[in-house]
Amino acid sequence: MAVDYYKILGVARDAKPEAIKAAYRKLARKLHPDLNPNDPKAKERFQEINTANEVLSDPESRKKYDKYGEQWQRGEEYEKAQQAQQRSRAGGSYGDFGGQGAADYADLFGDLFGGRGGRAPKFRGQDLSAELHLDLRAAAKTHKQTLTVNGKAIRITVPAGVANGQTIRIQGHGGPGANGGPNGDLYLTFRIAPDPNFSRVKNDLHATADLDLYTAILGGELMLDTLDGTVKLTVKPETANGAVVKLKGKGYPIYKHEGQHGDLLVTFRVKLPTGLTEEQRVLFRQLADQPKTSTP
């Protein structure tokens, strides 16, 4: 489907430059990424109105757009090449591919891209957005990562503790600016895959630990995996199913607070024994016949 820059800006085809400028300003205020944090649709629309404004606010490019439509850059190029070919034929020269030298092409492109007289307007490059997928454990460590955005490799440091959905701005790594304008920025959103053992809530981690009935009743010790290795956990006697213990400082690293961590909250899941022997059954019956103790 053809892109209609006038429609994008909501102006008539004969709109005056002031009307185009006003329409662009109005839409930019609505759709600018600064005013629409984490809204990819607004960002996309903003890029569209930017492109439309770049073309329509420059009288030369607007004229070409009006003549050739969306493919105005190629249309101009094609027409010039045609004219050059015709000139060559009319002059009865070499009869090869138009007799057009490199200098002619330089003129052609110069005319298209900034060869005009006067002060060309500067345009800031487009902001780009990208996603970086990490797992929970990788995002818990400050590390360097190389990304390829628009064919360019960018090496960034990912600080420990970044959150799922968090977006950071990498200045100057967006699309190139035009006519000496600055490059756009790269907005990088982190996508962190869920971990099979831990779930994260803010800076705390939540985990579940299976506990056999005997340890739950009599107490004991349990080896537990954390993000930075295995720890020995003391289980209090008469630990209930669903009881939660908090391991301070064993949670997720706090973003940009080096050395600080949230807590790890472990929920005990008491597993009942199965496949009891007759002897065990007798013992449980004996227990059941005892006077009942209070249950919390």
Add this chain to the structure above:
Amino acid sequence: MNTENLIAIDVFCAQQEVETSFVLALHERGLVTITQVQMRYFVELEQLPRLEQLARMHYDLDINLEGIEALSHMLERVEGLQRELRELGERLGRYEPGSDT
């Protein structure tokens, strides 16, 4: 005072083609914090993205200072709500079927 993590306002303004009075007005409204070191004004490097954002609102989008002030508060609220939504989504995910932890 150590100025390692600070950028001089005059340097910032020259680079970004921004008026010093604009930065001072933002400071007066509590939107950025300025530090004075020996008769020279600085902003913390950490505040640069915010300062650039506010400058874009003013110079690219023609929003006046009152508008910037109101928008800043609204944006803070939007970002806070987005953060809360994300956290609630993550918490909800823990109770969805198939989630073991």
